[in-house]
Structure formats: C-alpha cells, structure tokens
Amino acid sequence: MRAAVTEGPGTIRLHDRPEPGPPGPGRTLLRVETVGICGSDLHLFRADLGPSHDGLLPRVQGHEFSAVVAAADPTGDGPAAGTRVAVWPVRPCGACRPCRAGRENVCRHLQLLGVHRDGALQEHLETETSALVPTPGLTATQTTLVEPVxxxxxxxxxxxxxxxxxxxxxxxxxxxxxxxxxxxxxxxxxxxxxxxxxxxxxxxxxxxxxxxxxxxxxxxxxxxxxxxxxxxxxxxxxxxxxxxxxxxxxxxxxxxxxxxxxxxxxxxxxxxxxxxxxxxxxxVSCCTSAEFAAAADLVARNTAAADAMVSHLLPLAEAAAAVQLLEERPDEAFKVLIDLRPSPAPDDPGDPA
Ligand SMILES: [Zn+2]
Ligand SMILES: [Zn+2]
CATH class of the missing domain: 3.40.50.720 (NAD(P)-binding Rossmann-like Domain)
Known part of the structure; x- marks a missing residue:
C-alpha cells in the first residue's frame, strides 16, 4: 500500500509499505478516506518544537481523518465492516496521574496517532477499536473535521x-x-x-x-x-x-x-x-474521548460549516505540496485534505462503500 512518509524535517515522500494483516482482538483495520493537514502537522514536519520532537521522524503523519472499517474487530465489538468512522487520535497510558484523574488527553506518556505512532497518510491503518466513533449521516470530508472540532x-x-x-x-x-x-x-x-x-x-x-x-x-x-x-x-x-x-x-x-x-x-x-x-x-491539549464523540455530534449540527471549511482536496502523491500550500498560502488554503479514496468517490453520507 502507499504511505506518505515524513522522512526528516521538510521531506515527505511516497513509500510502498506492506498491507497490515487482519486485526487482533480489540483492534480494527481501517481503509483511510480523507486526511486533514493541520497546523500541528507543520510543526512536526519542520521538527521545530524542540526536544518534544526528538526521535519522532520518520513518521506517517495524519491525525484528523475519515475512514471506513475494512475488517471489523474479531471480538464482534465495534463497528461492522463498511461503517464510516472518525478516530480519536489520543492513545493514553491509562496509569499515570492525569489518566487516573480522567484527563487522559494530558497523559504523561501520551501517544498521538500521526505524531508518536504512524497516522493516516497511508491507505490502511490498524488501530484500537475503542477509539472509533461511527459517523452515520456524515460525508468523508465532514467526518475529517471531527478531530479539529x-x-x-x-x-x-x-x-x-x-x-x-x-x-x-x-x-x-x-x-x-x-x-x-x-x-x-x-x-x-x-x-x-x-x-x-x-x-x-x-x-x-x-x-x-x-x-x-x-x-x-x-x-x-x-x-x-x-x-x-x-x-x-x-x-x-x-x-x-x-x-x-x-x-x-x-x-x-x-x-x-x-x-x-x-x-x-x-x-x-x-x-x-x-x-x-x-x-x-x-x-488545551487534544481532547478526551467523550469530547471527541461530542465533536461528531457538533459537526452533524453544522455540516454546512464543515463543508465550507474544506478548501482543497489533493491526492496522496501531493501530500508534500499540501503542506507547502498550508505554509505559504494562508489566504487560500483553509482546511487542506488529502483524498485517499481509490476513485473520485461521491461524497455521500451513509454510503461510504
Ligand atoms: Zn490537528
Ligand atoms: Zn497516562
């Protein structure tokens, strides 16, 4: 499968990577649809946040995205194959003091998809079923807006x-x-x-x-x-x-x-x-899992606004150009999305297949 890899500061290249295998218990295999490029992606792309970015590259970036379940969790929990989902990108340890206090978004050992672990700028992604929020009635691009919201x-x-x-x-x-x-x-x-x-x-x-x-x-x-x-x-x-x-x-x-x-x-x-x-x-750092689910509802109440925020849809091969566009043209680039759907797909709500 194709993946856009940030190899080092300022360099993104397409790589061919092995397809992930079938998901284990508690995990789901996703086919990525659209991925938003975010201001925080620019920081990692430039590696300009100092020691907190040490050792993070090379990395597949992308933490705001829409995906469709390609292979459901084998336990039967979680959404069925074909369901469109937004994905909470926060992976907390569950054991540190903020985690125990219900503030998992400021986990001391926080792992973020697309930052500490490979994210969504690749055709398939295998991840925790508990992080998935089904978005019935939202299009792929609207679903991508759930994370920034x-x-x-x-x-x-x-x-x-x-x-x-x-x-x-x-x-x-x-x-x-x-x-x-x-x-x-x-x-x-x-x-x-x-x-x-x-x-x-x-x-x-x-x-x-x-x-x-x-x-x-x-x-x-x-x-x-x-x-x-x-x-x-x-x-x-x-x-x-x-x-x-x-x-x-x-x-x-x-x-x-x-x-x-x-x-x-x-x-x-x-x-x-x-x-x-x-x-x-x-x-403010990220959000809790409950707030992520609330964001999906907020987008559903504001679909016209979500549509209006998307300024560009570019193919995966242009991931580097998308980052450049965001950096250099703030007047025209608002929310730039990478489109990984195989063919020009109608952006239909409720019909992700
Ligand atoms: Zn973001
Ligand atoms: Zn923690």
Missing part, C-alpha cells in the same frame, strides 16, 4: 463557556472557526479576529462577527461585543506568542483565557492582569 469542544469546556457569555476568538483558521462554532453551540456570542480577509469572509458567511486585529474601530467593536465588563472568555488559537498579552488584556475581570495554539517562541507578557483581574489561564 474536538479541540474546539475541549476549549469551550476548559473555558467553561456558558449561555449568554461573550467570547473573543483570536485567529480564524480551522481551529478558530471550530471554536466559534462550539462557543455559539453553547449559547455564547462570538467575535473572531483574524488579519486574513478570506478568513473573515468565511466567518461572516457562517454568521459570526469578525474584524481584523489591527482595525481602527476594534475597540468600539469590542465594547459592543463584550459590554463594559470585557470578554468573559478569550480563546487564542493563533500559535503566536505575542498574542497572549492581547488575550490577557481583552479578558474581563474574573474572565478566562484559553490557549490552544502551539508555539516554541516567546514574547514579553506581563503577569500583571492575572491578579488584577483574577484571570484563569487554561491550556
């Missing part, structure tokens, strides 16, 4: 977003848009900021208030959105170190700041607003 579900849970609250989302990429969808689903009002006009157009089309972060009228817009008390919750999805200071500034007294974007950079930030406004600053 799951990060948003975890973000609004971490931020304790409540009905009627004002949320400012910094960054209008796929995670930013997903966060806006998740916050609106919880009954909050959302203002999303991004410097890229095409991203603001997408947010506007989906019914969100949006502005450029350097807009002259931003203070007035913020005042209208949050009222005099400032934002209840600010979610930083940008992965830019300097944005944390902005987030701390925009959050109101007693507010929450959720940091989702990953970076190895640093920028000066005064801790002053933390005690003055008694802010909660909350990090």
């Amino acid at each position: 799951s990060i948003a579900v975890h973000s609004v849970n971490r931020g304790r977003v409540a009905p009627g609250e004002s949320v400012v989302v910094l960054g209008g990429g796929p995670i930013g848009v997903s966060t806006a969808l998740a916050a609106r689903d919880r009954g909050a009002t959302v203002l999303a900021l991004d410097p890229v006009p095409s991203r603001r157009d997408l947010l506007t089309a989906l019914g969100f208030s949006t502005a450029a972060p350097d807009a002259a009228d931003l203070p007035a817009l913020l005042a209208v959105h949050t009222g005099p008390d400032g934002a209840d919750v600010v979610v930083d999805t940008t992965g830019r170190a300097a944005v944390l200071a902005t987030a701390l500034e925009m959050a109101g007294h007693g507010g929450r700041v959720v940091v989702v974007g990953m970076t190895s950079q640093s920028a000066p930030t005064s801790p002053g607003p933390l005690p003055v406004k008694e802010l909660d600053v909350l990090g």
Whole structure:
C-alpha cells in the first residue's frame, strides 16, 4: 500500500509499505478516506518544537481523518465492516496521574496517532477499536473535521463557556472557526479576529462577527461585543506568542483565557492582569474521548460549516505540496485534505462503500 512518509524535517515522500494483516482482538483495520493537514502537522514536519520532537521522524503523519472499517474487530465489538468512522487520535497510558484523574488527553506518556505512532497518510491503518466513533449521516470530508472540532469542544469546556457569555476568538483558521462554532453551540456570542480577509469572509458567511486585529474601530467593536465588563472568555488559537498579552488584556475581570495554539517562541507578557483581574489561564491539549464523540455530534449540527471549511482536496502523491500550500498560502488554503479514496468517490453520507 502507499504511505506518505515524513522522512526528516521538510521531506515527505511516497513509500510502498506492506498491507497490515487482519486485526487482533480489540483492534480494527481501517481503509483511510480523507486526511486533514493541520497546523500541528507543520510543526512536526519542520521538527521545530524542540526536544518534544526528538526521535519522532520518520513518521506517517495524519491525525484528523475519515475512514471506513475494512475488517471489523474479531471480538464482534465495534463497528461492522463498511461503517464510516472518525478516530480519536489520543492513545493514553491509562496509569499515570492525569489518566487516573480522567484527563487522559494530558497523559504523561501520551501517544498521538500521526505524531508518536504512524497516522493516516497511508491507505490502511490498524488501530484500537475503542477509539472509533461511527459517523452515520456524515460525508468523508465532514467526518475529517471531527478531530479539529474536538479541540474546539475541549476549549469551550476548559473555558467553561456558558449561555449568554461573550467570547473573543483570536485567529480564524480551522481551529478558530471550530471554536466559534462550539462557543455559539453553547449559547455564547462570538467575535473572531483574524488579519486574513478570506478568513473573515468565511466567518461572516457562517454568521459570526469578525474584524481584523489591527482595525481602527476594534475597540468600539469590542465594547459592543463584550459590554463594559470585557470578554468573559478569550480563546487564542493563533500559535503566536505575542498574542497572549492581547488575550490577557481583552479578558474581563474574573474572565478566562484559553490557549490552544502551539508555539516554541516567546514574547514579553506581563503577569500583571492575572491578579488584577483574577484571570484563569487554561491550556488545551487534544481532547478526551467523550469530547471527541461530542465533536461528531457538533459537526452533524453544522455540516454546512464543515463543508465550507474544506478548501482543497489533493491526492496522496501531493501530500508534500499540501503542506507547502498550508505554509505559504494562508489566504487560500483553509482546511487542506488529502483524498485517499481509490476513485473520485461521491461524497455521500451513509454510503461510504
Ligand atoms: Zn490537528
Ligand atoms: Zn497516562
């Protein structure tokens, strides 16, 4: 079978690999359909997150994907052959302190599909049956959006977003848009900021208030959105170190700041607003298995938005070009998907075969 292997920093090549055999108990063999390329994939591709990336390459990347069950779990548990599934990419140890506390997404020995173990940029993948979430009624591309949306579900849970609250989302990429969808689903009002006009157009089309972060009228817009008390919750999805200071500034007294974007950079930030406004600053890493299932439901309630987020479908042979597109053309590349389906398949819900 074909697999796109990130051989070393900056190099992806197609390899021919042996097909995986029939799955053992507790495991399922999947035929991969479509795979999203993510900002975090770019970090591993460049190996730019320092020691946490040591020894991870070569690797088959791809942690957000749709697949169809090719061979079901031999125990009879789990979805039948032909079922379309989303796959929770988190593989926790189950024994460390965060795992015992129900926070398996921050497992000390966390293994992520596509990062620590080979992921979905290959035609077949054998994995844990317990990680599969059937997505009846969703297309392959909509199913691929479940993983990025799951990060948003975890973000609004971490931020304790409540009905009627004002949320400012910094960054209008796929995670930013997903966060806006998740916050609106919880009954909050959302203002999303991004410097890229095409991203603001997408947010506007989906019914969100949006502005450029350097807009002259931003203070007035913020005042209208949050009222005099400032934002209840600010979610930083940008992965830019300097944005944390902005987030701390925009959050109101007693507010929450959720940091989702990953970076190895640093920028000066005064801790002053933390005690003055008694802010909660909350990090986000992946999501729990329950949140992943909730994300599948959220996508099902927002299929038009999921469709609107997909900007490109490219064949596996163009995986390197897909990464390049995401790096170099943020104005046109939104969610870039790799399509591994054998022939141009109709993207039919409920008819994955
Ligand atoms: Zn991702
Ligand atoms: Zn653990």
